[in-house]
Amino acid sequence: MMVPLKRRKRDVSGETHDAIKYPHVVIFLLERRMGSSRRAFLTRLGRSKGFHVEESFSTVVTHVVSEGNSGGEVQEWLDTQAPRRQTHRPLHLLDISWFTDSMGASRPVDIEDRHMLEVPTLPICDAREQTVSPYACQRRTPLQHHNSILIDALEVLAENAQFHESEGRSLAFRKAGSVLKALPLDVQSMEDLRGVPCLGEHSQRVIKEILKYGVSREVKAVLESERYQVLKVLTSVFGVGVKTADRWFREGVRTPGELVTSGRRLTREQEAGVRHYKHLSIPVTRAEARAIERIVKEAVLAVLPGVQLTLTGGFRRGKQTGHDVDFLITHPEEGKEEGLLPKVISWLESQDLLLYNKMNENSYGEAKELHSRPVSSMDRFERCFSIFRLDQPASGTQQPGASSAGEAQGSAPLGGQGACEPRGWKAVRVDLVVTPISQFAFALLGWTGSQHFERELRRWAGQEKQMSLNSHALFDRRQKKFLPASSEEEIFTHLGLDYIPPSERNA
């Protein structure tokens, strides 16, 4: 795959080069530590002596020359180059000494040991370079993973970036944390990460520091910062986003309890979030999710026979606890599900099972603009955000978590707190979503998560397939048509992806 000589005489800037005397040697100067002005100087020097020096790296390059970089670093850089080299021509990774020797001799000198960069070899069993895919929706990410210390650190940085509304930075850290979740081994050194995608420079720096010293100073500083601590607590209140939490922080609010004592104006949602703060900050167990499922099932069947109820979200992915319980409600006969939710809510209210609820009506039917616009990522299902009042067995050992905000008022005691209390109850966040059967597979895929897996599915669809995916539908922008599906497997097939089961979507 040689480039015709004529074309090689011009670089991207259109500058003509001196005639190439050694066509079998194609040099690429790696700028990293060399710096751009020295690189430009060496490029001119090489060309004036008849060497072929390429501006950019590609498959025609035979000699990569760097200055002040280790072989490992150059290999790391090489691994990030796309498209990957598909050539069997040998690629020499060389120190600048080979280049200067060649300049001195005015010809490419034979490569000696001292010119060659030493690239540490990977153990033969390590096939990760081939197996870690760049999109989270191409990878299998189990619930139990290695490298929690690294992942937790990157997630703190992602969260902190979100608290500064730096979405791009946050996503970069999330991607890095997520790719580590898919690795089958404990990372012991940077060498173990060779060929692993999605690790930006900043994330690598943090990982390197933790591998070396056990902690990252940056992460430690974030964890110790008052703003991070307060925003973490305030954004964990139901109905409170980053913007609101940030404003309250600047106004001096430090705990959810203070929102009540300061007499601040709260939305109905936030008011419920503060009132039930203690309960809602205790993770919901799988047993509690099942108990809620039984209640919701009774409610939906009382309203309409034949309704199908599906537990989604983290519990469907196999998580043992969650921050809420997510359900999809559908009916095998299209259209029967319409208007179902208000009746279900009434039934639940009549049984005194709801502490809070807010309904959103289905607006998807109005979305006739879908053909002209890419599918919006917001879903428009008939939906209810609610807080259930779940009875707890008397023997319950659960206690309200002593949160750092611990002053929220008004929650009733949980069972087991006072020995003589026969039964207590617990406030539990529940999302109920109604979908027509024709959209069920999309809704199931969209609501099973994880959030990062979903984001990556949509990115894959858009960037690699020119399709738009949301929880209602998949639209092929080239064919200008919707691609129907009645199962998650079919959607993966439409997207050209291997099927990943829910238990491996914990990206």
Ligand code: UTP
């Ligand atoms: P959750 O926020 O409930 O996350 O959203 P989770 O994975 O179940 O985790 P925990 O255990 O509750 O903390 C579940 C899925 O539903 C999607 C999210 O993208 C996620 O994939 N979702 C959530 C929506 O599509 N729309 C929403 O408005 C909320």
Ligand code: MN
């Ligand atoms: Mn959930």
